[in-house]
Amino acid sequence: MEQLIIKSDATLLTGIKKMDEIKRKLLIVYHDNIFFSLLTIGDIQRAILKNVDIATTSIYDQLKQKHIDVCYVGEPEESIRQKMLLLRCEFMPILNINNELERVVFWEDYFDSEQIESTTFTSLAEIPVIIMAGGKGERLQPITNILPKPLIPMGKKPIVQIIMENFRKYGATRIIMSVNYKSEMIKFYFDSLKERDYIIEYVHEEKPLGTAGSLSLIKDKVKSTFFISNCDIIINHNYPEMLEYHRTQGNAITAIAAMKFYSIPYGTFEVGENGRLISILEKPEHSYMINTGMYIMEPFVLDYINENEHIHITDLIEKVNAEIGKVGVYPINSSSWIDIGNWKEYNKVSNIF
Numbered sequence: 001m002e003q004l005i006i007k008s009d010a011t012l013l014t015g016i017k018k019m020d021e022i023k024r025k026l027l028i029v030y031h032d033n034i035f036f037s038l039l040t041i042g043d044i045q046r047a048i049l050k051n052v053d054i055a056t057t058s059i060y061d062q063l064k065q066k067h068i069d070v071c072y073v074g075e076p077e078e079s080i081r082q083k084m085l086l087l088r089c090e091f092m093p094i095l096n097i098n099n100e101l102e103r104v105v106f107w108e109d110y111f112d113s114e115q116i117e118s119t120t121f122t123s124l125a126e127i128p129v130i131i132m133a134g135g136k137g138e139r140l141q142p143i144t145n146i147l148p149k150p151l152i153p154m155g156k157k158p159i160v161q162i163i164m165e166n167f168r169k170y171g172a173t174r175i176i177m178s179v180n181y182k183s184e185m186i187k188f189y190f191d192s193l194k195e196r197d198y199i200i201e202y203v204h205e206e207k208p209l210g211t212a213g214s215l216s217l218i219k220d221k222v223k224s225t226f227f228i229s230n231c232d233i234i235i236n237h238n239y240p241e242m243l244e245y246h247r248t249q250g251n252a253i254t255a256i257a258a259m260k261f262y263s264i265p266y267g268t269f270e271v272g273e274n275g276r277l278i279s280i281l282e283k284p285e286h287s288y289m290i291n292t293g294m295y296i297m298e299p300f301v302l303d304y305i306n307e308n309e310h311i312h313i314t315d316l317i318e319k320v321n322a323e324i325g326k327v328g329v330y331p332i333n334s335s336s337w338i339d340i341g342n343w344k345e346y347n348k349v350s351n352i353f
Helices: 012-022 042-051 059-063 077-087 159-168 183-190 212-218 239-250 297-302 314-322 343-353
Strands: 004-009 026-030 036-041 092-097 101-106 130-135 174-178 198-205 226-231 233-235 253-264 267-271 278-282 284-299 327-333 337-339
Touching: 004 174, 012 026, 012 042, 012 059, 012 253, 012 327, 026 059, 036 042, 036 059, 036 092, 042 059, 042 327, 077 092, 130 159, 130 212, 159 174, 159 226, 159 233, 174 183, 174 212, 183 198, 198 212, 212 297, 212 314, 226 233, 233 239, 233 284, 239 253, 239 284, 239 327, 253 314, 284 297, 284 327, 297 314, 314 327, 337 343
Parallel strands: 004 026, 130 174, 130 226, 174 198, 253 327
Antiparallel strands: 026 036, 092 101, 226 284, 233 337, 253 284, 267 278
């Protein structure tokens, strides 16, 4: 229970770093050594989208007007269960009449741990999912000399199957894979699966077209908003929430970004003209939004790609943004993003699986 608690005078930046550290998206906030509120990853996301400085803004200032639902000692277990199901919360604090924390009930005490994100009213049943799986995976040689990168195992399943099943949790049933390198092996694997309740269509990239060029091959196949995912990343976040943000903002493209924080373990000088000292920063910290390799797009974006054009997805994003300015970025915490694009990351993540 102690690791879930954070003080209200801590910054939002400290909050998201703690979430990453303990692999949670919810924290219990104490103010004057007593229960005060709950900090969610959504609170931090909304602050970032409003350009709030999370490095200086306190959790107290962010949450002081927030209404929260909690449970109290003596409340029936079924009532607690139903409230958790309605709120889709990772855990529920149980307070006494003095607002002191007595215990914590976790989602997995009542439900399958896999269900927390998918118990949502929004379904992706009508949303196509495009998986970019045509690359050679050169950073993962020599294993990719034998296996195509999408079939590299993560535990008992290849990574691309995990990606598909993550989307399936939210109702998605239509997968379109852009393939090239060792495409026969990919098709054979999925044709051999006996239990698969989603449809897979393939488009074949005859020559390397960059990270977005093969999207021109799906112009006649996609008529609605769609997701795009690289074949070597896993995003453990609520996909319908991403879609809701994309639609609410009226975006043509929404890029999913992981928030990363880097510290310099030294004091640094800010220097002006003629080497004149301006200020000293002790162990400064910098934050960045990292491109995860997942996107949400509107179908008209495909008209910006010419047939057989070699174009990277970052170039496509900049092109669309320059012309219509409707590109958004949806932040997630870094622990929700798994990338196996190189051996160091693959070995680390493979051990987890």
